[in-house]
Amino acid sequence: MGNHPARSVCRRSVQFRVAGGGGRTGERVGCVTRADLDKQPHEVAEMFDGVAERYDLTNTVLSFGQDRGWRRATRAALALRPGERVLDVGAGTGISTEELGRSGAFAVGADLSTGMLLAGRRARPRVPLVAGDALRLPFADETFDAVTISFALRNVVDVEGALRELGRVTRPGGRLVVCEFSHPVNAPFRTVYMGYVMRSLPAVARSVSSNPDAYVYLAESIRAWPDQPALAGRIAAAGPWSRVGWRNLTGGIVALHRATKA
Ligand SMILES: C[S@@+](CC[C@H](N)C(=O)[O-])C[C@H]1O[C@@H](n2cnc3c(N)ncnc32)[C@H](O)[C@@H]1O
DSSP states (O other), X not given: OOOOOOOBOOSSOEEEEOOSSTTOOSEEEEOOBHHHHSOOHHHHHHHHHHHXXXXXXXXXXXXXXXXXXXXXXXHHHHTOOTTOEEEEETOTTTHHHHHHHTTTXXXXXXXXXHHXXXXXXXXXXXXXXXXXXXXXXXXXXXXXXEEEEESOGGGXXXXXXXXXXXXXXXXXXXXXXXXXXXXXXXXXXXXHHHHIIIIIHHHHHHHHOSOTTHHHHHHHHHHHSOOHHHHHHHHHHTSXXXXXXXXXXXXXXXXXXXXXXX
């Protein structure tokens, strides 16, 4: 997510494993810094390996069950038809891929984290999941009618690179939907929500998740993510995508950005 200056953005002390890359090695106890948000792919994969076992449950608890509606809205925004091919990048345990399959399209998920993929294979053995990096997808050019990425673009180290790669595997005229946490549009609600994200979310995660410290990173990454117009601009600037628009869900807690392959 760009090159942020290494400044502290939290007040509480957390144990956060930082393994290799960029001169950061070993186990470290301290505050999550902006530099920590610029994770290398293997660091991101390791973090999700650590939350994989209870990922689906944690998500539903932390979102008060809203995640189900957000996934249904993502499927609807993709306007999938039976027999079409759709790729779900950053599919994790396949929970988002499974929802896409309900359209009758052939849905395949790809993810970096073997922990998430293995948890997904156990929970949903019928959902096709493959190992793959959003920046180097293991598919030929123009394979898919539609591509989507849910709650994962925020974790990719090179957002524009991922948007270009998603475009590469999409046929001309194909659709993109990015489902991602965003910025509530109502200012008082935004203040309350950000309080929940930064304070309550890591606290609740401590009682549910197998790796609660990861949720400190996730909370900070939500805060640092661009708002709706800024993300639309980045999608349009990435190259392959035209007719970019968005729709807010739950007051803008989540936004669905849609685009068409030029
Ligand atoms: C918050 S989970 C979202 C999972 C699922 N899409 C959902 O809606 O619940 C984010 C996922 O993105 C994956 N991810 C992060 N960076 C990635 C990359 N560069 N390529 C592929 N997957 C990536 C992580 O491993 C993780 O499983």
